[in-house]
Amino acid sequence: MSQTRVVLDESEIPTHWYNIVADLNNPPAPSLAPDGQPVSPEQMLTIFPEPVLEQEMSTTRWIPIPDEVRKVYALWRPSPLCRAERLEQLLGTPAKIFYKYEGVSPAGSHKPNSAVPQAWLNKIAGTKRLVTETGAGQWGSSLSFAGQMFGLPVRIYMVKVSYGQKPYRRLMMQTWGGEVLASPSNLTKAGRDILERDPGNQGSLGIAISEAVEEAASDPGTKYALGSVLNHVLLHQTIIGLEAKKQFEKFGEYPDMIFAPCGGGCNFAGVAFPYLGDAAAGDKRAQKIRMVAVEPESCPTLTKGVYAYDYGDATGYTPLMKMYTLGHDFMPPGIHAGGLRYHGDSPLVSQLYHEKLIEAVAVPQTSTFEAGVMFARAEGIIPAPESAHAIRACIDEALRCKQSGEPKTLFFNLSGHGHFDMAAYESYFAGKLEDFEYPTEAIQASLARLPKVA
Amino acid sequence: MSQTRVVLDESEIPTHWYNIVADLNNPPAPSLAPDGQPVSPEQMLTIFPEPVLEQEMSTTRWIPIPDEVRKVYALWRPSPLCRAERLEQLLGTPAKIFYKYEGVSPAGSHKPNSAVPQAWLNKIAGTKRLVTETGAGQWGSSLSFAGQMFGLPVRIYMVKVSYGQKPYRRLMMQTWGGEVLASPSNLTKAGRDILERDPGNQGSLGIAISEAVEEAASDPGTKYALGSVLNHVLLHQTIIGLEAKKQFEKFGEYPDMIFAPCGGGCNFAGVAFPYLGDAAAGDKRAQKIRMVAVEPESCPTLTKGVYAYDYGDATGYTPLMKMYTLGHDFMPPGIHAGGLRYHGDSPLVSQLYHEKLIEAVAVPQTSTFEAGVMFARAEGIIPAPESAHAIRACIDEALRCKQSGEPKTLFFNLSGHGHFDMAAYESYFAGKLEDFEYPTEAIQASLARLPKVA
Numbered sequence: 001m002s003q004t005r006v007v008l009d010e011s012e013i014p015t016h017w018y019n020i021v022a023d024l025n026n027p028p029a030p031s032l033a034p035d036g037q038p039v040s041p042e043q044m045l046t047i048f049p050e051p052v053l054e055q056e057m058s059t060t061r062w063i064p065i066p067d068e069v070r071k072v073y074a075l076w077r078p079s080p081l082c083r084a085e086r087l088e089q090l091l092g093t094p095a096k097i098f099y100k101y102e103g104v105s106p107a108g109s110h111k112p113n114s115a116v117p118q119a120w121l122n123k124i125a126g127t128k129r130l131v132t133e134t135g136a137g138q139w140g141s142s143l144s145f146a147g148q149m150f151g152l153p154v155r156i157y158m159v160k161v162s163y164g165q166k167p168y169r170r171l172m173m174q175t176w177g178g179e180v181l182a183s184p185s186n187l188t189k190a191g192r193d194i195l196e197r198d199p200g201n202q203g204s205l206g207i208a209i210s211e212a213v214e215e216a217a218s219d220p221g222t223k224y225a226l227g228s229v230l231n232h233v234l235l236h237q238t239i240i241g242l243e244a245k246k247q248f249e250k251f252g253e254y255p256d257m258i259f260a261p262c263g264g265g266c267n268f269a270g271v272a273f274p275y276l277g278d279a280a281a282g283d284k285r286a287q288k289i290r291m292v293a294v295e296p297e298s299c300p301t302l303t304k305g306v307y308a309y310d311y312g313d314a315t316g317y318t319p320l321m322k323m324y325t326l327g328h329d330f331m332p333p334g335i336h337a338g339g340l341r342y343h344g345d346s347p348l349v350s351q352l353y354h355e356k357l358i359e360a361v362a363v364p365q366t367s368t369f370e371a372g373v374m375f376a377r378a379e380g381i382i383p384a385p386e387s388a389h390a391i392r393a394c395i396d397e398a399l400r401c402k403q404s405g406e407p408k409t410l411f412f413n414l415s416g417h418g419h420f421d422m423a424a425y426e427s428y429f430a431g432k433l434e435d436f437e438y439p440t441e442a443i444q445a446s447l448a449r450l451p452k453v454a
Numbered sequence: 455m456s457q458t459r460v461v462l463d464e465s466e467i468p469t470h471w472y473n474i475v476a477d478l479n480n481p482p483a484p485s486l487a488p489d490g491q492p493v494s495p496e497q498m499l500t501i502f503p504e505p506v507l508e509q510e511m512s513t514t515r516w517i518p519i520p521d522e523v524r525k526v527y528a529l530w531r532p533s534p535l536c537r538a539e540r541l542e543q544l545l546g547t548p549a550k551i552f553y554k555y556e557g558v559s560p561a562g563s564h565k566p567n568s569a570v571p572q573a574w575l576n577k578i579a580g581t582k583r584l585v586t587e588t589g590a591g592q593w594g595s596s597l598s599f600a601g602q603m604f605g606l607p608v609r610i611y612m613v614k615v616s617y618g619q620k621p622y623r624r625l626m627m628q629t630w631g632g633e634v635l636a637s638p639s640n641l642t643k644a645g646r647d648i649l650e651r652d653p654g655n656q657g658s659l660g661i662a663i664s665e666a667v668e669e670a671a672s673d674p675g676t677k678y679a680l681g682s683v684l685n686h687v688l689l690h691q692t693i694i695g696l697e698a699k700k701q702f703e704k705f706g707e708y709p710d711m712i713f714a715p716c717g718g719g720c721n722f723a724g725v726a727f728p729y730l731g732d733a734a735a736g737d738k739r740a741q742k743i744r745m746v747a748v749e750p751e752s753c754p755t756l757t758k759g760v761y762a763y764d765y766g767d768a769t770g771y772t773p774l775m776k777m778y779t780l781g782h783d784f785m786p787p788g789i790h791a792g793g794l795r796y797h798g799d800s801p802l803v804s805q806l807y808h809e810k811l812i813e814a815v816a817v818p819q820t821s822t823f824e825a826g827v828m829f830a831r832a833e834g835i836i837p838a839p840e841s842a843h844a845i846r847a848c849i850d851e852a853l854r855c856k857q858s859g860e861p862k863t864l865f866f867n868l869s870g871h872g873h874f875d876m877a878a879y880e881s882y883f884a885g886k887l888e889d890f891e892y893p894t895e896a897i898q899a900s901l902a903r904l905p906k907v908a
Contacts, residue, residue: 004528007461074458075834106834148831168876376629380529380560419873422622
């Protein structure tokens with residue numbers, strides 16, 4: 001039998017994360033305060049603890065993973081690297097398809113890779129409580145789990161419409177001891193203001209961020225945790241690619257192309273950055289890898305946005321970041337890949353895309369689910385809708401290989417399972433899913449409202 | 455850091471299943487037809503294909519696992535053996551706690567261990583379609599997955615009340631291409647008869663079995679597959695214990711006690727039988743292991759039932775089997791561990807219990823969920839309610855060790871995750887779960903209706 005999976009022993013969990021900031025061609029653009037000046041560390045320290053901020057600003061290439069974090073990682077890591085041979089046969093492609101499966105984590109996705117170190121760094125900094133926001137619940141459940149591992153209470157502002165529609169994700173957070181509030185809530189000024197104007201408001205990720213940040217800023221013992229976009233989050237996720245490199249060696253294979261879903265960017269960064277690091281160090285094979293960030297056609301940040309300073313949230317509460325954006329008040333349609341409905345993208349991923357070191361592609365919703373079902377029937381695992389974006393792009397390439405006869409080695413990040421997304425699959429089977437290709441004029445309109453930066 | 459998990463390479467997937475029938479002290483009692491005579495192979499062949507029946511009747515100690523089955527097993531096997539060190543610390547026990555995690559399978563439980571070989575054996579026997587029944591959906595989803603692996607269509611009669619209440623399990627089956635019907639249906643005489651008398655009938659496992667068996671018996675190309683109870687199902691599950699033995703060696707540990715949930719018996723058999731085999735072969739350490747089947751207090755088959763001939767289903771359609779039973783028309787209350795709501799038990803497990811080679815204990819529902827939440831908060835994984843029964847019994851023993859100071863090595867089978875059981879956790883958190891200890895008179899009443907066997 002040919003090899004299906006490569007698992008590593010827990011002693012092979014990487015000892016360091018890889019920080020791509022050390023290898024960028026150009027220094028990253030600073031985040032700016034509303035006055036146009038770079039945000040000061042003091043401003044950041046109101047919501048983040050010092051050890052997190054240190055990682056956020058670090059230019060050191062290798063950052064040690066604390067033993068306490070590796071010990072929690074060992075509950076599910078190293079995650080398996082698998083060959084999708086049944087999918088190859090189904091497609092009749094000469095390409096080899098590999099995937100890294102992050103759905104083995106307790107929360108079912110790659111998100112705990114950053115939630116655990118964030119909880120630990122807060123714990124050692126003396127943080128008494130963490131607050132965050134969550135939409136569909138992937139990040140909120142991961143942070144609840146991580147807080148529980150270190151005895152750190154976690155409060156989650158969950159977008160009200162999801163709070164009602166996704167009770168099982170909410171219950172998952174509660175099982176791990178997380179306190180879940182429907183946002184907008186009465187606990188913050190941001191929430192109260194909105195409820196006063198609009199008592200029936202169903203919430204948004206932007207509002208939930210505002211509530212969590214306001215609470216963190218108003219209490220020295222409370223800090224805020226973000227699940228993507230920022231440098232330290234991407235740093236933590238590099239454990240995925242670092243493990244994959246060891247596993248590909250054991251397979252005796254090397255990827256020609258890498259695919260990952262891209263919303264805030266941490267999923268893509270996790271799998272791609274370690275190979276970009278090899279490329280920066282002069283590795284010729286790594287320099288040839290094509291790395292593809294896959295986004296939904298309904299929220300085409302990299303493929304149809306602009307590279308400009310914009311707010312990280314919908315309401316303009318955060319610092320301005322230089323990134324690809326559709327405009328901070330761009331409202332993506334309610335597709336089922338909630339994790340990819342973000343108007344912007346990580347500044348690091350954006351810079352790499354701007355410098356043409358990586359590629360991006362946008363895929364429509366219906367054919368994304370078609371790819372997800374195809375994968376489930378071939379390989380067993382039912383993928384999260386976000387992950388299915390990478391599968392779609394990977395299958396499209398495998399079919400191109402079938403035409404051209406090229407035996408490429410394709411690699412995608414299967415970032416999570418779809419156990420809490422079966423309602424989305426139901427819509428797909430019922431033929432109720434829609435494809436949204438945003439009219440260029442709508443994007444132009446929100447881009448016209450970008451903040452002016454000197 | 456001390457070791458948290460032992461994973462094995464896929465080359466270490468066992469090559470043979472262990473058949474305990476070869477090592478029993480007494481030959482198993484035959485199944486009987488309604489006339490009191492042993493059921494003939496010809497009768498069995500109307501619903502099972504020959505290769506399955508061969509395994510069912512086999513007395514050979516080691517039965518080879520076909521390469522095609524091992525190849526599918528490799529999608530998730532070998533499953534990890536983990537040490538629950540955080541749980542030990544939380545309990546303050548000197549005991550060491552280990553668990554085998556079967557929730558890594560695509561369907562999220564140990565059930566695919568038998569679904570895959572059953573699908574394969576049917577495939578090579580020329581079966582055109584498989585039919586089965588499912589209650590909560592664990593078995594139905596596993597067989598849908600397994601059928602899909604070999605291109606074998608699967609039809610599942612799903613108890614109507616579950617069909618409505620558990621749409622996500624149903625969707626999981628459909629994602630893998632399974633055809634799911636609400637039972638009672640109009641497709642069988644059994645279903646039509648019931649609907650004629652009672653159009654609003656919400657179904658039961660007994661009715662669903664009757665429908666599936668009727669369909670298999672009426673079409674030569676269609677065969678029936680059962681998810682527990684029978685010898686061949688228990689045989690397939692021994693892969694769990696066989697892997698665990700290798701993994702304990704790598705840990706440098708050996709279990710003093712083994713705990714597993716026990717409904718139909720395949721979960722318990724999977725983890726315990728290989729050690730019983732060692733004991734039968736004269737291994738002194740294995741002879742000292744205490745093996746505990748854990749059942750719900752609300753359905754106390756081993757602890758309060760009798761060892762007698764009874765029907766395998768509620769309606770008296772199946773052959774009579776010698777087993778512990780509460781009476782075939784015993785109706786357990788609607789607890790959340792649907793997989794443990796069975797009036798009988800596997801004949802093999804029953805015989806071992808009768809011969810006092812294994813033990814049994816019954817635990818109440820509320821404290822079972824308490825144990826499940828404790829485990830989730832310590833170790834991350836949210837257990838299925840069935841699995842939480844083993845956790846409860848294991849924690850109780852660990853607490854006894856705390857009193858006595860004994861550093862026992864405890865081992866339980868974590869047979870599945872609870873991602874599709876969050877509604878049950880919600881009831882627990884809301885204080886809505888009830889404990890049912892069945893009044894002895896009610897059990898006496900159903901036992902009084904046991905069939906008379908000469």
